[in-house]
Amino acid sequence: MIEAIDLFSGLGGLTQGATDAGVKVVYAANHWPEAVRWHSANHPHATHACQDLRQARWADMPRHDLGLAAPCCQGHTRARGKGADNPEHDDSRSTAWAVVDCAESRKQDAWVIENVPEFMNWTLYPAWAQAMKALGYQLAPHIVDCADLGVPQHRVRLFMIATKSKAPLHLQLPRYEHVPARSFIDxxxxxxxxxxxxxxxxxxxxxxxxxxxxxxxxxxxxxxxxxxxxxxxxxxxxxxxxxxxxxxxxxxxxxxxxxTADEVLAAQTFPSSTLRPNNHRLTVHMAGNAVPPLAGKRIIQALKEAA
Structure with missing residues (x-):
């Protein structure tokens, strides 16, 4: 079985998607204690770390084959602006370097990295991409509307596929029928x-x-x-x-x-059994930051089929 780690794991959208695709997530990390708490509750068999991943000890991770990561997107997305003089946004964007550091240390076979499409407009994106290529990875960006993967939500995201292949690995992603919002509204x-x-x-x-x-x-x-x-x-x-x-x-x-919080989770395709805070705002915050599990599952399935 393929084993994976999930960096910036949050509520566990990529972890759930990987699990549903037949991948075993053995390690998950996030800097926010509340997110780690609920990820641990839903995925107790993974090792968890609560830390700033730019200061992580990669050698402490269990052996694995696949890296999953959803670095902070707030510094890239147009929803909150991208002021060049905003230190908070600079700090957010810098989290992507944790992927490079981890890849250099653990030499994973492949990575699935999720972010907003504007990630590739980042001033330092060419340097980031060159660093990944220097480590032997070919990069294949996929800009996907999650609705086309069967998620009942229009959510356009970048899924960067990094593989140690001779050429970039462009996935064959079927276009699924759109699922209406009424499917999750009670x-x-x-x-x-x-x-x-x-x-x-x-x-x-x-x-x-x-x-x-x-x-x-x-x-x-x-x-x-x-x-x-x-x-x-x-x-x-x-x-x-x-x-x-x-x-x-x-x-x-x-x-x-x-x-409702349950409807928000359903719109993101989290299972109805997902454990979550009783606090509505906290649940919505964590869910809104997450990768839809169904999107993660279908991206990872396509990667497994293509590898």
Whole structure:
């Protein structure tokens, strides 16, 4: 059996995906104690480390074949800006060097590295890529909408496949039928409130009215952002990108509510048995940072088939 490590493991999206693809994850690490706590609860057979991976002792890791990593994306994504003079963003982007350090030390056969597509626009990306190539890896970037992998969510992400092959390994990824948002929404759960309640913002009322005209009584609507913001979104298509804070509201006639934590996890394709905090905001934060397990599974399956 292929054995893997998961760096920046978070809630465990890549770990779950790898496990579902028949890969044994033997080690997982993250700098955030709360994430390590819940990853440990869901994947107790892996060795866990809570540390800044830029200061890791790679020799302490168990033997493995495959590296999985989802370095911080906040410094790259357009959602929060990429100001060149923002030290926090510089610090976030630098986490990608942990992959190079680990690859130099442990010499994995292959890597699956997830990030936002803007990762390749990073000023230091050419140096990062050259470092991986100097270690013997060929890089094949795959920019994928996770909805095309069967995730009920439009989530465009970069999956960098690094292999010790003669040429970059470009995966053959089947395009799966899109799964609608209604597949994970439970209209009998959640904290509903009246759309016309006192204090409701006029902009929200307008969005609801626009959505009703286009989709009828039931639809999705973002509370902030662009794209579907003015007209809402049909339940018959995947939801938009799940983020680290409440964004998507469900409208049902004269009532509305935000997605529940369980719905957010389902939109990310975490199993219903996933252990999570009782705290809604904490769960949404961790889920929004995660790689959808189904996307991870299908990427890793394709890698196994191509290797």
């Amino acid at each position: 209209f009998d759960s959640g904290n509903w409130s009246s759309i016309e309640k006192p204090g409701r913002a006029a902009s929200t009322i307008n969005r609801v009215a626009n959505g009703r005209r286009k989709f009828g009584d039931r639809f999705l609507m973002p509370y902030y952002g662009s794209g579907s913001g003015l007209t809402g979104r049909s339940l018959d298509r995947p939801v938009g990108t799940i983020t680290t804070r409440d964004r998507w509201a469900v409208v049902d006639g004269n009532r509305m509510r935000m997605l």
